[in-house]
Amino acid sequence: MIRIEGLRLEYRDGRQAVPVLDNLCLDIAAGESIAILGPSGCGKTSLLYAICGLVKPSSGQVIVDGQPVERPRRDVALILQDLGLLPWKTVWKNASLSLELGGAPLSAPALTTEGAEGPGRSVLMQCRSRSAGATGRSPLHFEDEALMHEWRRRRKSPFWAYFWLLVTGVWAAGQRFYLDRPFSAAVYLVTLGLWAIAGGFYWNEMQKIVEFTPDATLSTRLWGGGWPQILLFLVVLGLSAELLSRLIYDLFTMPRQIREANLLIAQQVQSVKPILDELGLDSRFYDRYPHQLSGGERQRVALARALATHPKVLLMDEPLAALDAFNRERIQDLLFQLWKERGFTQIIVTHDVQEAVFLGSRIVVLTERPARVKAIIENPCVGTSRTSAAFYEKVLELRRELA
Numbered sequence: 345m346i347r348i349e350g351l352r353l354e355y356r357d358g359r360q361a362v363p364v365l366d367n368l369c370l371d372i373a374a375g376e377s378i379a380i381l382g383p384s385g386c387g388k389t390s391l392l393y394a395i396c397g398l399v400k401p402s403s404g405q406v407i408v409d410g411q412p413v414e415r416p417r418r419d420v421a422l423i424l425q426d427l428g429l430l431p432w433k434t435v436w437k438n439a440s441l442s443l444e445l446g447g448a449p450l451s452a453p454a455l456t457t458e459g460a461e462g463p464g465r466s467v468l469m470q471c472r473s474r475s476a477g478a479t480g481r482s483p484l485h486f487e488d489e490a491l492m493h494e495w496r497r498r499r500k501s502p503f504w505a506y507f508w509l510l511v512t513g514v515w516a517a518g519q520r521f522y523l524d525r526p527f528s529a530a531v532y533l534v535t536l537g538l539w540a541i542a543g544g545f546y547w548n549e550m551q552k553i554v555e556f557t558p559d560a561t562l563s564t565r566l567w568g569g570g571w572p573q574i575l576l577f578l579v580v581l582g583l584s585a586e587l588l589s590r591l592i593y594d595l596f597t598m599p600r601q602i603r604e605a606n607l608l609i610a611q612q613v614q615s616v617k618p619i620l621d622e623l624g625l626d627s628r629f630y631d632r633y634p635h636q637l638s639g640g641e642r643q644r645v646a647l648a649r650a651l652a653t654h655p656k657v658l659l660m661d662e663p664l665a666a667l668d669a670f671n672r673e674r675i676q677d678l679l680f681q682l683w684k685e686r687g688f689t690q691i692i693v694t695h696d697v698q699e700a701v702f703l704g705s706r707i708v709v710l711t712e713r714p715a716r717v718k719a720i721i722e723n724p725c726v727g728t729s730r731t732s733a734a735f736y737e738k739v740l741e742l743r744r745e746l747a
Contacts, residue, residue, distance in 0.1 A: 345374035345689050346395065346657065350404035353390055354714075364390045366714035367404070374656075377683050377690040377726065379704025381697070381746065387715040388693040389425075392659045395691070396420045409656065420657040421650035425665060427642055429634045436630040439620055439648040440612040494627070495613045500605045505598055513591055519598070523605045532590060539583035546576040612652075619648045623678065640671040644678075651682070658683075660692040664699065673730070676702055680727045697746070701725055701738050709745055719745050 353365040364387040372378055382388050393399040395406050397416040406413040408420060421442070429438050500523060508518035517536075520529035549572070550565050560568065567574045594601070620630070623644040634642055643663060650658060660679075664672045676699060683690050683703075694700050700707050705726045709719040725738045 345376070345409060346370075346372040346691075347407040348391075348395075348404070349407070351391075351394060351401050351406065352403040352714075353387070353394060353399065354402050363714035365394070365401075366716055368710075368716055370708065370717060370720075372689060372691070374689055375687045377703055377705045378692070379700035379707045379723075380691065380693045380710065381695070381700050381707060381742070382710030382715060382718075383712050384695070386710050386713045388710060389661050391715070392422060392661055392691065392693060395657070396422045396659055398422075418653060419655050420659065421653065421655035422659045423646050423650050423661065423663045425662045427646040427663070429642060429645060431634050434631050434633055435620070435625060435637070435645050436612070436616065438634070438645050439616045439652060442649055442653045443611050443615060444608065490621075491613055491617060494617050495610060498609050498613065500602050500609070502598065502602055505602055509591075509594055509598065517590075519594055523601055532587075535583060535586055535590075539580065539587060542576055542579045542583060546573065546580050549573045549576060615652050615654070616648065619651050620644075623648055638671075639667050640675060643667065643671075643675055647675075647679075647682075651686075655688060657689045657691070660690070662693055662695065665695070672696075672699070679703060684727070697739055697742050698730065701735060701742060702727065702730065707742060709742075721745065 348368055348370040351365050351368040352363070354361045354363045356362070368391070380388050380391070390399065394401055395408070395413065397413045397420070400414075408417060430441070433441070505519050505522055508522050512518035517529040517532035520526075520532060553560055553565050553568055557564065567577050620626070625641065625644055625648065629637070629641065634645070637645065646663070664675055667675065679690075679692075680703060690703070692699075692703055694703075701723060703726065704723055707721040707723050708717060709721065710716065711718045721742060723738060725732070725735045728735050
């Protein structure tokens with residue numbers, strides 16, 4: 345599944361090269377769980393970055409699923425040490441972020457639609473159909489009533505989209521906020537702000553001309569103040585054309601925008617909701633923000649976001665370091681259960697020896713920087729009771745290896 349061949353990685357510090365990994369070789373089978381231990385700063389995080397394609401090796405290569413890693417892959421998920429949750433997004437939006445950025449999951453289960461031709465017609469086909477495109481109201485059908493309820497609660501309505509378009513129009517871009525496109529709406533509002541500022545200066549210049557020359561002709565009032573007024577006139581004209589074109593674009597493409605928004609929502613419902621529920625984050629948590637969650641709950645949101653795209657490989661960089669002992673063991677149990685049920689390849693970087701023994705079917709010990717493989721320890725105690733004699737002996741063996 346993963347083959348690391350002669351991996352060497354170094355960072356540049358001015359003119360000086362700082363080696364981090366040196367001739368590191370490792371083979372990881374599909375569905376295996378690997379725990380990586382090593383001294384602080386030896387390059388464990390850099391190794392994860394190289395596996396998921398975030399950094400380019402100085403030499404050597406990383407092969408995932410038979411293909412050299414040259415860029416980030418959609419089937420490889422990474423959970424950062426600080427979790428990387430966006431504070432302005434809710435639990436639902438944070439867990440759905442990978443779908444918003446990367447599209448539909450690679451192996452998501454198909455959904456059926458009411459009135460579809462034949463069994464198992466997918467959401468994608470339904471949302472591209474002419475009837476759905478014309479009204480945006482063609483209902484998707486989920487066999488699970490909870491999924492259907494969530495879909496009905498979150499889907500976008502053509503009525504409200506056109507309502508916000510006609511009520512706010514060029515003034516607030518409310519329809520874009522309604523369709524969960526805040527960046528596009530922000531660009532809209534910035535354009536509107538520039539138009540208002542330029543228009544204010546231009547109006548002031550016109551008033552000066554009218555004040556000193558009451559009988560001035562229209563052309564004199566429009567651009568008789570010289571190049572500054574002509575430039576302001578062109579700016580106001582250009583921004584007005586931009587705002588008007590955006591308004592017309594939204595007016596005629598609203599059915600397609602609603603269809604695309606509802607397609608994304610359907611993907612979120614089928615992929616994110618079951619994972620959140622499985623992780624113990626039910627509908628009471630969906631609309632909460634990260635600051636309203638405990639450390640363990642934030643960890644579960646990060647895990648849900650990573651699993652939403654059904655990755656083949658899950659990389660974790662000390663994800664449980666900030667948790668207390670009780671929550672840490674609960675999340676460890678959850679990670680082990682998910683790994684056994686879903687069968688993905690798992691690599692976890694940790695400084696906790698007991699965590700490595702509990703989660704790693706093999707434990708890789710690295711040397712000081714530049715990191716090489718010091719030892720690979722087979723671990724038959726993965727997932728066993730933490731109080732058993734065999735588990736305790738394996739922990740002692742690993743501590744002796746690290747000494």
